[in-house]
Amino acid sequence: MSTRRRPYAFLGRHLTGIDLAEQVDRHAGLRGLRAALAERLGEAAAEEEAESVLPQALDDLGSELVTEISRDIDALLRTWGRLADDYRSASDRGEMGRVAQQLADLPGRLEERVRMVPNAGGLISEAIPTSLVARLRYPVAAGRVQPEDLARLGERLKAALPAAVARELVRLDDLDALVQHAVQPLLRGLEVLPGGLLANPRSGGPPEAEVDWEAIAAGGLQEELSGGVLRFERAWPPQAPPTPDHLPQAVEDVAVSPDGRVAVWGRWEPWVHRLDGSGIGRRLGEQDARSWWRHCIAAAISPDGRQAATGGAGITIWDLEKGRAVLDLAEGQTQELHALSYSPCGRTLAAVGASGLLTLFDAATGQTRWSLRLEDPAQAVAFSPDGRLLYAGGWTGAVSVHAAADGSRRAVFDDIGGCINDIAVDGCGRWVVTAGGCACPPGTPLSPGDVGLRIFEARSGAVVGDILGHTHPVARVDIVGDRLVSISDDGTLRAWSLPGGTLVGLVDLERVGDQPTALAVGPGDRVFVGLRSGAVATWRLG
Structure with missing residues (x-):
């Protein structure tokens, strides 16, 4: 389990639309966590700890999504740059045609990867300049794409990702599955560890239960x-x-x-x-x-x-x-x-x-x-x-x-x-x-x-x-x-x-x-x- 971080590094102000106390009251796992912690920490601290589970889970999930998509964007853009170089240095028409076909597939692959963010359909069009898209979609023009164009494209996409991911995460229809995944190891720690959840208070969270x-x-x-x-x-x-x-x-x-x-x-x-x-x-x-x-x-x-x-x-x-x-x-x-x-x-x-x-x-x-x-x-x-x-x-x-x-x-x-x-x-x-x-x-x-x-x-x-x-x-x-x-x-x-x-x-x-x-x-x-x-x-x- 990740160490708790406050303030939450990824979502920040985007969490204001979630009533955390309501989430604790409606979810059985969070209610059980609050009750178990109240015996050790007192009611106020237990409520705070229970309310922190969902923000931390959203924070971790959002950070993982941004990291994953950013890596994929970098990888696709490196491929794009390499293929553009191959196209410019091609020695015959056959090789040019082969490289051109691979280049023709890349805009769709990039757009598809960014659209994996839920409901982020507008992100790709907002981040990629229209003129650049037009040039990249035509293989013959790919030789005119400069390295700085690709670098600028990557930076614009990655800069737009955190806000887009955060907006979609707080609008998720089913927060229950995310809460359940986050609260299970906490409850296991309470059941297994003698002396209660905070056996290692410096960790900021419970140790995982260990099987004997x-x-x-x-x-x-x-x-x-x-x-x-x-x-x-x-x-x-x-x-x-x-x-x-x-x-x-x-x-x-x-x-x-x-x-x-x-x-x-x-x-x-x-x-x-x-x-x-x-x-x-x-x-x-x-x-x-x-x-x-x-x-x-x-x-x-x-x-x-x-x-x-x-x-x-x-x-x-x-x-x-x-x-x-x-x-x-x-x-x-x-x-x-x-x-x-x-x-x-x-x-x-x-x-x-x-x-x-x-x-x-x-x-x-x-x-x-x-x-x-x-x-x-x-x-x-x-x-x-x-x-x-x-x-x-x-x-x-x-x-x-x-x-x-x-x-x-x-x-x-x-x-x-x-x-x-x-x-x-x-x-x-x-x-x-x-x-x-x-x-x-x-x-x-x-x-x-x-x-x-x-x-x-x-x-x-x-x-x-x-x-x-x-x-x-x-x-x-x-x-x-x-x-x-x-x-x-x-x-x-x-x-x-x-x-x-x-x-x-x-x-x-x-x-x-x-x-x-x-x-x-x-x-x-x-x-x-x-x-x-x-x-x-x-x-x-x-």
């Missing part, structure tokens, strides 16, 4: 946590927070060594865990002034199992045996890291992040071998089994294929219609599988045009088929032999046949009050799942 996975395993619920070929094995409870000021956090990524001896994950800083039965874990590095920089949003372990790479604001290479940092890469970079992948030989490390940079590092020296900017913020990266190709994907929904030697683009696979959250390549190099869907705001089901799981033929890029079954965006995907495993915001872990896409295993983690957030596979057909509660659980494919 050890108690679940000991209580004979293994069968309820198994389904089909997925057989529940064991769980590691969450690590304690480094300081009382740290808010509860999910496990963002899990990495398992090829020999299955160790794994790396962490709710804040990275920890290494022995998988030989003892389950002993220890923090990587010391608790010092640099710990804030060494997050574990993304993690990868080298093929020889001796080193790991983790990152968030930057990338750190670790000696797993000694538990100490070997190298810090890209310190001070502005992008948030989203994914890491070691090459099969272990000599290079690929990284992608929010700014759209795809970078290949020398894993031994930390030097950058090459770096290029993709057309959109990137979420996923994976090597081919022979190490010659890199597959990357992100917000625009297309898989970009690059030569690992120099970064040159070799192919672009079909657009899946939504954000790509993860990419998996099978060990024989036959299939590439994408996990997709945009979770903004959290809890949003898959849109009709989005594809949760899509299988591509790795060599040709041809679409083999789409796998249907997940109702919400698919967060992670991985491949184990001839089976595919996936986790989704619908709260499930699923196993499928590959390439047929037949469902062969299903575990609903919401039945025990948790949700999967990270996924990795290890030897022996073991599946590791990071969870919202901060725990990590394993299943074995039967």
